Amino acid sequence: MSKDDRGSWQLRVPTPFDLNVTALAGGVGAARFLRGLVRVIDPARLCVIVNTGDDEEFFGLHVSPDLDTITYTLAGAIDQNKGWGLAQETFRCLEALGRYYPETWFGLGDADLATHLFRTQQLRHGKSLSEVTATLARTWGVQSTLLPMSNNPVRTVVHTDAGALPFQEYFVKGRGEGQVERVEFRGLSSAFPTPGVCEAIATADLLILPPSNPIVSIGPILALPGVREALRATPAPVVAVSPLIAGKPVKGPADRLLSGLGIEVSVAGVAGLYQDFLDVFVIDTQDASQRGRLEQQGLTVIATDTIMSDMEKSLALAQVVVEHGQKKRRTRTE
Amino acid sequence: MSKDDRGSWQLRVPTPFDLNVTALAGGVGAARFLRGLVRVIDPARLCVIVNTGDDEEFFGLHVSPDLDTITYTLAGAIDQNKGWGLAQETFRCLEALGRYYPETWFGLGDADLATHLFRTQQLRHGKSLSEVTATLARTWGVQSTLLPMSNNPVRTVVHTDAGALPFQEYFVKGRGEGQVERVEFRGLSSAFPTPGVCEAIATADLLILPPSNPIVSIGPILALPGVREALRATPAPVVAVSPLIAGKPVKGPADRLLSGLGIEVSVAGVAGLYQDFLDVFVIDTQDASQRGRLEQQGLTVIATDTIMSDMEKSLALAQVVVEHGQKKRRTRTE
Numbered sequence: 081m082s083k084d085d086r087g088s089w090q091l092r093v094p095t096p097f098d099l100n101v102t103a104l105a106g107g108v109g110a111a112r113f114l115r116g117l118v119r120v121i122d123p124a125r126l127c128v129i130v131n132t133g134d135d136e137e138f139f140g141l142h143v144s145p146d147l148d149t150i151t152y153t154l155a156g157a158i159d160q161n162k163g164w165g166l167a168q169e170t171f172r173c174l175e176a177l178g179r180y181y182p183e184t185w186f187g188l189g190d191a192d193l194a195t196h197l198f199r200t201q202q203l204r205h206g207k208s209l210s211e212v213t214a215t216l217a218r219t220w221g222v223q224s225t226l227l228p229m230s231n232n233p234v235r236t237v238v239h240t241d242a243g244a245l246p247f248q249e250y251f252v253k254g255r256g257e258g259q260v261e262r263v264e265f266r267g268l269s270s271a272f273p274t275p276g277v278c279e280a281i282a283t284a285d286l287l288i289l290p291p292s293n294p295i296v297s298i299g300p301i302l303a304l305p306g307v308r309e310a311l312r313a314t315p316a317p318v319v320a321v322s323p324l325i326a327g328k329p330v331k332g333p334a335d336r337l338l339s340g341l342g343i344e345v346s347v348a349g350v351a352g353l354y355q356d357f358l359d360v361f362v363i364d365t366q367d368a369s370q371r372g373r374l375e376q377q378g379l380t381v382i383a384t385d386t387i388m389s390d391m392e393k394s395l396a397l398a399q400v401v402v403e404h405g406q407k408k409r410r411t412r413t414e
Numbered sequence: 415m416s417k418d419d420r421g422s423w424q425l426r427v428p429t430p431f432d433l434n435v436t437a438l439a440g441g442v443g444a445a446r447f448l449r450g451l452v453r454v455i456d457p458a459r460l461c462v463i464v465n466t467g468d469d470e471e472f473f474g475l476h477v478s479p480d481l482d483t484i485t486y487t488l489a490g491a492i493d494q495n496k497g498w499g500l501a502q503e504t505f506r507c508l509e510a511l512g513r514y515y516p517e518t519w520f521g522l523g524d525a526d527l528a529t530h531l532f533r534t535q536q537l538r539h540g541k542s543l544s545e546v547t548a549t550l551a552r553t554w555g556v557q558s559t560l561l562p563m564s565n566n567p568v569r570t571v572v573h574t575d576a577g578a579l580p581f582q583e584y585f586v587k588g589r590g591e592g593q594v595e596r597v598e599f600r601g602l603s604s605a606f607p608t609p610g611v612c613e614a615i616a617t618a619d620l621l622i623l624p625p626s627n628p629i630v631s632i633g634p635i636l637a638l639p640g641v642r643e644a645l646r647a648t649p650a651p652v653v654a655v656s657p658l659i660a661g662k663p664v665k666g667p668a669d670r671l672l673s674g675l676g677i678e679v680s681v682a683g684v685a686g687l688y689q690d691f692l693d694v695f696v697i698d699t700q701d702a703s704q705r706g707r708l709e710q711q712g713l714t715v716i717a718t719d720t721i722m723s724d725m726e727k728s729l730a731l732a733q734v735v736v737e738h739g740q741k742k743r744r745t746r747t748e
Contacts, residue, residue, distance in 0.1 A: 139531045140531060140535035140538060170504065172504050173524040176525035176526075176529075177532070179528065179554075180529075180532040190504070190510070191509070191510035193527070195514075197473045197511065197514075198515070201473060219513055
């Protein structure tokens, strides 16, 4: 293992798996998985369908947190400690915005702002979010295809006992406090998957759901017309990695969202949300005792270390996922 | 004289002149004069009509260089050395924009960007440029009234032997090179002075043209319908400070613009542009030999040190201008 110019770990993998892979992804957890995945498969044969329900306008700029986290991570430019934003970032502009705006709680770094300025200007010039996303990925040297789940605005709104809050306000400003009552995907009824999303699911040799919040990261993608159906219909196996370890998410409010919605806060609870299309469920060794219950749901279960604290662990997890995924022959019938 | 918290010079002036003053202003030279002026008159009784012909859109943001230079200067926040931009500025975002845009030659600092983001968002929300300007001035604690010359877009385009260039491109990117053939104020035919501009001229006790480029800073203001007429009609004296010293501007391309347009590059050339409304012309002692010629044009001429290298000199010049201005009884008839 050696460190490349950008300071990210280049691991020498003898023979990459020969597969077209499509992943459905949220932010930090998914990005940490994907940085390993692109080292066990050909990155150019990976398509990532990314949640945009967390997108928000700040200071007149269109911010796509999950898209940026994945782009920056695959580019080796992410702040490794935080998991989001650019490495060596400064926050001078955000500080100055405090002079004009009452609230500056969303961490927009100075270099990161360039991305939001560019995206916003391109959108105003009539480009679609998927076109801008492709340009951004290319600019950062990302070889994989990144598809925003939809070119139509879908906004995740978390209804709590303290009122309805757009996701960033609930999670970043409000720190995920308040009793969750329901989650709404505003705009969903007039939204469609980005062209290519259902095709990328239908034609992949392997489908992966990296560890992402099942309610607010994977949920909006699955709610788009045709996506869930495509996952059910594809002949390729679907592998998910649990975002919960011993009933807790590594990051984010998945536990509070699940329990608020009356869903068991466990690997079984998560599996239940995917039961109509999931084939293989990768859980942490800490949850190995749940294996029997999951197998009863008809799943192939793999228990392994899923905490991706460094690149080596991301790579090892990706290897397990792809290895077991490609072995799996799908037997389910609609 | 003592330095205040913001590092700017607070000069103790015994009795401020008791006057309503309206100034027509461009960028750096005017700002340096105005920082002195607001210490010899009540700042709340100063109205500054500011050129917006240099405004430009960069990265989707509306940038008003002259308005910002004057706001930041009167707020004591300007970068004193450069004369524009904020003190202690960083340029991280601009550097990062270089990843997405081929050109990043206009110096937008990280803290400065906050101003452009705010202005742009307010304009998109339907506010006029004059409303946003007032909000920005108030936010920065500027007590004087700042009026953009027009709420309608007017763009100064410099036609050179190398083609037609928007002013910032001619001056900042192109460093004022190329033979000037003519200057166009694009949009002028459908532009009007901001409400209050002609009133501020008509009701002032003293009108001042601080040292500003007569072609591209004062020129666009004078070209707006009614402005020149108001300057001719007002009973109050009009005092201008020459932007040329011994045939050279302190900063900027005034000499190249004047000569390109076939105007004598001298205090007499500048005076000629204002002859229909000017009463008192303040020139540098270096140009004292021109006094006779100017007096023949019917002007009261004051020769003094006009190089405002520090606050003390700005204040001294402002004092001379106001003192001689208020002594002057206007005798001209239309």
